[in-house]
Amino acid sequence: MIKVGIIGGAGYTAGELLRILLYHPQTEIIFVHSSSNAGNTVSDVHVDLLGDTGLKFTSTMPLSDVDVIFLCMGHGKSKEFIEKNELPGRLKVVDLSHDFRLKREGNEFVYGLPELNREEIKTAKKIANPGCFATGIQLALLPLAAGNLLVDEVHVQAITGSTGAGQKPTETSHFSWRNSNLSAYKIFEHQHQGEILQSLGQLQPGFSNGFNFVPIRGTHTRGIFVSAYTKFEGPLEEANELYQAFYIGHPFVVLSEKNPSLKQVVNTNKAVLYLEKHHDKLVIISLTDNLIKGASGQAVQNMNLMFGLDEKAGLNLKPVAF
Structure with a gap:
């Protein structure tokens, strides 16, 4: 069994990680760290786990007792953790923050998008899990980039659920503000653009x-709806063949023949793609669950690859559907 530690265990991504790992056939959760909840039962915070586990949050981090740690501490804190702690040589790390996603000198983390870097992930000790928007958008565009077919500007609009803002309440995540409301933010300046452009350039x-x-x-609460379009000279059949060929052997990417809806992916690690051709434009719809394929599920997918397991282990999850 793979012995697991979770650091920063009180947020939404940690809660989903716990839900998946508790029923993973090859994992045993050794500790769940949360300095603000130490001593409390995990299900006191993650109430959906009531009756599923008697685990308690700890203030300690016995790193030598585990094979892999998941860092769910929030952006900026993972880098600080890595700098302050001496990690056992055999310990593997999956970081869910944005601290290590961009390549730079001295960065030992492999960018953890399996549909792009599967072979590198298999031999990696440290993984930078992609962002939620970045995951859905990249899956929409990678086949075009692989064929050197991004020949014009790319236009993307993506709608995310409220859980994308995290567990801590903010002005724009408050129910009374967010309910029956829409708003754009960080237009052309979102922090995930860097990792998206990095992968397209790769x-x-x-x-x-x-x-x-x-x-x-x-x-809505969870799920990301991406609509992207760009110039594409070939017919729709050619585009579909391109996408099918690129994603052969990648079990979580599904091409739909019908225009899909977001509930088809909520609660799953799937990414559902759908293509349409209008004049010289190819439209790509990409649907993912921001907490699973966009965070915790993809983190487990990466762990599976790192330990030589079936990529789908623990991730055969059913969509909510209605």
Whole structure:
């Protein structure tokens, strides 16, 4: 069994991670760290786990007792943790913050998008789990980049659920403000743009045709609805064949023949893609659950690859559907 530690265990992503790992066939959760909840039962915070576990939050982090740790502490805190703690040589790390997603000198983390870097992930000791928007958008565009077919500006609009803002209440996540409301934010300046452009450039070196991303806060709780379009000269059949070929062997990416809806992916690690062609434009719809494929599920997918397990282990999750 793979012995697991979770650091920063009180937030939404940690809660989903716990839900998945408790029923994973090859994992045993050794500790769940939360300095603000130490001594409390995990199900006191993650109430959906009532009756599923008697685990309690700890203030200690016995790193030598585990094989892998998941860092769910929030942006900026993972880097501080890595700098302050001497990690056992055999310990593997999956970080769910944005601290290590961008390549720079001295960064030992592999970018953890399996559909892009599967082979590197298999041999990695440290993984930077992608962002939620970044996951859905990249899956919509990677096949085009791999074929050097991003020949014009790319336009993306993506709507996210309220859980994307995290557990801590803010002005724009308050129910009374968010319910029956829509708002755009960080237009053309979202923090996930860097990792998206990094990956597109990895497959299509020199890509510089323009990337225009408008993020939108939705009224729903979870799920990301991405609509992207760009110039594509070939017929729709050619585009579908391109996407099918690129995602062969990647079990969580599904191409739909019908225009899909968000509830088809909520509660799953799936990404559902759908293509339409209008004049010289290819439209790509990409649907993911921001907490699972966009965070905790993808983190477990990465762990599976790192330990040589079936990529789908613990991730055969059913969508909510209605």
